[in-house]
Amino acid sequence: xxxxxxxxxxxxxxxxxxxxxxxxxxxxxxxxxxxxxxxxxxxxxxxxxxxxxxxxxxxxxxxxxxxxxxxxxxxxxxxxxxxxxxxxxxxxxxxxxxxxxxxxxxxxxxxxxxxx
Amino acid sequence: xxxxxxxxxxxxxxxxxxxxxxxxxxxxxxxxxxxxxxxxxxxxxxxxxxxxxxxxxxxxxxxxxxxxxxxxxxxxxxxxxxxxxxxxxxxxxxxxxxxxxxxxxxxxxxxx
Numbered sequence: 179x180x181x182x183x184x185x186x187x188x189x190x191x192x193x194x195x196x197x198x199x200x201x202x203x204x205x206x207x208x209x210x211x212x213x214x215x216x217x218x219x220x221x222x223x224x225x226x227x228x229x230x231x232x233x234x235x236x237x238x239x240x241x242x243x244x245x246x247x248x249x250x251x252x253x254x255x256x257x258x259x260x261x262x263x264x265x266x267x268x269x270x271x272x273x274x275x276x277x278x279x280x281x282x283x284x285x286x287x288x289x290x291x292x293x294x
Numbered sequence: 295x296x297x298x299x300x301x302x303x304x305x306x307x308x309x310x311x312x313x314x315x316x317x318x319x320x321x322x323x324x325x326x327x328x329x330x331x332x333x334x335x336x337x338x339x340x341x342x343x344x345x346x347x348x349x350x351x352x353x354x355x356x357x358x359x360x361x362x363x364x365x366x367x368x369x370x371x372x373x374x375x376x377x378x379x380x381x382x383x384x385x386x387x388x389x390x391x392x393x394x395x396x397x398x399x400x401x402x403x404x405x406x
Binding site for chain 2 (some may be wrong): 182191205218219220222223226228234269271282283284285286290
């Protein structure tokens with residue numbers, strides 16, 4: 179079974195440009211998370227979806243960040259315009275309350291963003 | 295607000311040594327606590343999950359303990375191997391929303 183798939187793996191852009199990240203969660207996982215991990219830090223939650231509904235977006239900088247999860251499966255995270263401080267690894271995770279190990283979050287490999 | 299501390303930030307040990315990684319958290323009202331492993335340039339892999347009602351969990355050479363009342367967890371690695379070299383993060387889960395709060399991690403290097 180495929181794990182959480184993220185693309186692209188790496189992205190280099192100039193500041194003020196837009197950028198988008200894509201995530202495909204594990205099949206059947208209705209909960210999807212976007213995290214940002216700065217260098218030397220642990221991941222910090224940006225937004226959490228239950229199916230297609232964003233149930234926790236309190237940490238998402240809404241002036242420049244947006245996310246969507248159409249049909250409750252794939253999700254995209256967008257930054258427009260990007261700033262130098264947005265350079266980080268963006269991680270996607272998914273989980274299911276129906277498996278035997280509730281709330282185990284399975285992480286993708288992440289997208290490493292460099293803003294020049 | 296939950297705060298998670300992992301000290302030291304980095305650790306280097308010779309192969310074969312038994313070692314303990316420490317994690318402390320400020321809000322003891324946790325649902326569970328997970329230990330993750332992160333290899334360079336990779337995502338996170340869940341190693342162990344301890345429910346708040348449990349004291350410890352074991353998987354192979356790994357043993358994680360939880361003292362919820364004192365806000366502490368430890369990850370014990372027996373007979374360390376070079377393949378154990380990675381960053382280890384702990385993350386308690388808090389609240390009905392099951393929010394994970396991560397520490398900064400401990401970067402472990404096991405020397406052959």
